[in-house]
Amino acid sequence: MQDDRSKGIDGHNPSDKREEELKQKVLAEYKVDSVQQLPINFDGIVMQEDEEYGNQVWDKHFGKNYAILQEQKNVYQLSGFFNPFASLQSASMGFSGSDMLHHLDFLRQAEHYRRDLIKTLNDKHAYGGSKTGNWSWEADNSFYKAIKDFEYKNLLFATALNLYLIVMLCLAFWVALATLIVTLTAKKIKLV
Amino acid sequence: MRNLIVIIQNRFRHFARNSFKTVSLILFIGAAVYGLQNGYGLFQKQNKEITTIKTKNEEYVQKIVADRYDKLDEHFKEPFIAIWNAPSTAIKSPSSLMPFTIGQAEQFGYYKQVTNWSSTFDSDLAEEIANPERLTSGTLDFSFVVLYLLPVLVIVLLFNIG
Numbered sequence: 001m002q003d004d005r006s007k008g009i010d011g012h013n014p015s016d017k018r019e020e021e022l023k024q025k026v027l028a029e030y031k032v033d034s035v036q037q038l039p040i041n042f043d044g045i046v047m048q049e050d051e052e053y054g055n056q057v058w059d060k061h062f063g064k065n066y067a068i069l070q071e072q073k074n075v076y077q078l079s080g081f082f083n084p085f086a087s088l089q090s091a092s093m094g095f096s097g098s099d100m101l102h103h104l105d106f107l108r109q110a111e112h113y114r115r116d117l118i119k120t121l122n123d124k125h126a127y128g129g130s131k132t133g134n135w136s137w138e139a140d141n142s143f144y145k146a147i148k149d150f151e152y153k154n155l156l157f158a159t160a161l162n163l164y165l166i167v168m169l170c171l172a173f174w175v176a177l178a179t180l181i182v183t184l185t186a187k188k189i190k191l192v
Numbered sequence: 193m194r195n196l197i198v199i200i201q202n203r204f205r206h207f208a209r210n211s212f213k214t215v216s217l218i219l220f221i222g223a224a225v226y227g228l229q230n231g232y233g234l235f236q237k238q239n240k241e242i243t244t245i246k247t248k249n250e251e252y253v254q255k256i257v258a259d260r261y262d263k264l265d266e267h268f269k270e271p272f273i274a275i276w277n278a279p280s281t282a283i284k285s286p287s288s289l290m291p292f293t294i295g296q297a298e299q300f301g302y303y304k305q306v307t308n309w310s311s312t313f314d315s316d317l318a319e320e321i322a323n324p325e326r327l328t329s330g331t332l333d334f335s336f337v338v339l340y341l342l343p344v345l346v347i348v349l350l351f352n353i354g
Contacts, residue, residue, distance in 0.1 A: 150280070
């Protein structure tokens, strides 16, 4: 991840090639010759570009992790066709919100919040009214008050049900099998 | 109705005279209480920690406002500097069903610091990949008692074991 990250633009390294390309693009867009002439703060744009590049790196590597975890989860859920206890245990923690899938959902929501927050701050730095190189410009209180706190939204029941569809199918299979076995064997049992 | 009462009386006598069954039931109840206590303990612990975090964050913000020009960068309301000084935490409050099913909640973090230098994706999932057996073993919580011990208890009670 460090290697991938270092290949990207560094918000604090002016010699970076990607930053230079970005700089030329912005200068052309505003039709000026230097970043000092820009009506916006170029530092904020660089930081946001760096942030977005970092997000791509995180998504790539953690995406692989999530794929492995999902695969592992699927195998375990499928084992419910042989072991009904596995299905019961999965359903129990799945519908109680104490399983891995709920945790992954929490991480995703938290990361989305983090990205939105950082983008809001960087955009304010870039377009709020300061100029390039000005690190003492301050946003007003109303801007900070408008930023909402993170609030985790639990998975909807329908979503959880969809994630545990295999588990529910396994349980339905075992209920049907148990009912069939009882129906077929009950008549053969001799009452004492 | 009378026959039913007689059957229940006889079954109870049968149960009371069989010490193996009595001990099994007591052990089962003990495990259920322990499992519930285990889950409720974790539920309380997480809620307590969340309250502490919120209080500390609030106190920190108050301190920033009070000490603005003394200890902190005087331009802390500059957007880039603000994130370094403002404590922001993403919190996942425990489910109210946690006392019954701890599940995998023990091994995952339930709060993350929101910063501009790190992702909330972190290594707390590494244990899950390295040790998938934890999925099958789990913790002794109430759901474990119901799922695994209750069937054993039913077998003990319905058959003349011991």
